[in-house]
Amino acid sequence: QVHLEESGGGLVQAGGSLRLSCAASGRTFSGFDMGWYRQAPGKERQFLAAVNWYGGNTYYVDSVKGRFTISRDTSTNTVYLQMNDLKPEDTAIYYCAADDLGGIAGMIAEAGYWGRGTQVTVSS
Numbered sequence: 001q002v003h004l005e006e007s008g009g010g011l012v013q014a015g016g017s018l019r020l021s022c023a024a025s026g027r028t029f030s031g032f033d034m035g036w037y038r039q040a041p042g043k044e045r046q047f048l049a050a051v052n053w054y055g056g057n058t059y060y061v062d063s064v065k066g067r068f069t070i071s072r073d074t075s076t077n078t079v080y081l082q083m084n085d086l087k088p089e090d091t092a093i094y095y096c097a098a099d100d101l102g103g104i105a106g107m108i109a110e111a112g113y114w115g116r117g118t119q120v121t122v123s124s
Contacts, residue, residue, distance in 0.1 A: 001026045001027075002024070002025075002026045002027050002098055002112075002113040003024070003025045003026045004022055004023070004024055004096045004097070004098060004113060004114065004115035005022065005023045005096075005115055005116070006020060006021065006022050006094065006095065006096045006115045006116065006117060006118040007020070007021050007022075007023070007118060008020040008021045008118060009094060009118030009119045009120045010119075010120070010121070011121045011122075011123065012086055012120070012121070012122055012123070013122070013123050014086060014087055014088055014122055014123065014124050015085060015086065016086050016122070017082070017083060017084045017085075017086065018083050018086065018120060019080055019081070019082050019083070020036070020080065020081040020083070020094055020096075020118060020120075021078055021079070021080055022034070022036075022078065022079040022080070022081075022096030022115060023076075023077065023078055024077045024078065024079065024096075024098060025077060029053045029074075029077060029098070030053055030054045031053070031054070031100050032053045032098050032099065032100045033050050033051065033052050033053065033098070033099050033100070033102075033103060033104050033106075033107055034050065034051050034053055034070075034072060034079045034096070034097070034098050035047065035048070035049060035050035035051075035070075035096070035097045035098075035099070035104075035107040035111055036048045036049050036050075036068075036070060036079075036081045036094060036095070036096060036097070037094070037095045037097060037111075038090075038092035038093065038094045038095065038120075039092055039093050039095070039117075040089075040091060040092040040093075041092075043092075045095070046061070046092075047061055047107065047108045047109075048060070048061055048064050048068060048070075048081070048094075049061065049064065049068055049069075049070040049081065050070065050104045050107045050108075051070045051071065051072050051079065051104075052104060053072060053074065056071075056072065057104065058070055058071075059104045059105075059108075061108075064083075067083065067084050067085050067086075068081060068082065068083050068084070069081070069082040069084075070082075079096060081094070083120075086120075086122045087122060088122045088123065088124045089122075090120060090122050091120060091121050091122050092119075092120060093117040093118065093119055093120075094117060094118050094119075094120050095114055095115055095116075095117045096114070096115040097111035097112075097113060097114050097115070098111060098112065098113040099111040099112045099113065100112065
């Protein structure tokens with residue numbers, strides 16, 4: 001059973017940075033892709049970035065390219081999302097996800113396993 005647990009959210013001023021972590025357990029993840037999503041109040045869930053666990057290839061939605069960086073540490077089974085130059089519109093619940101079926105492209109739309117999320121609030 002895949003278990004994903006996010007941490008690292010909080011309150012930050014605009015222009016600041018946060019690093020989110022996602023501790024993954026329960027499976028061997030070499031065949032997985034891992035992703036980060038967010039959902040703001042009243043809005044649909046938005047895909048942000050994904051990384052292939054085995055090869056480390058990454059993919060970003062255009063709106064976060066250059067500000068957000070996804071990475072994974074295979075020795076600790078942890079996925080990170082480094083977020084820089086945060087803006088008030090980045091305020092949302094951020095979710096970690098994993099998938100072993102659709103590839104990185106498939107994660108843009110959906111993932112098979114989800115964490116419970118961590119709140120990020122950016123003040124102006």
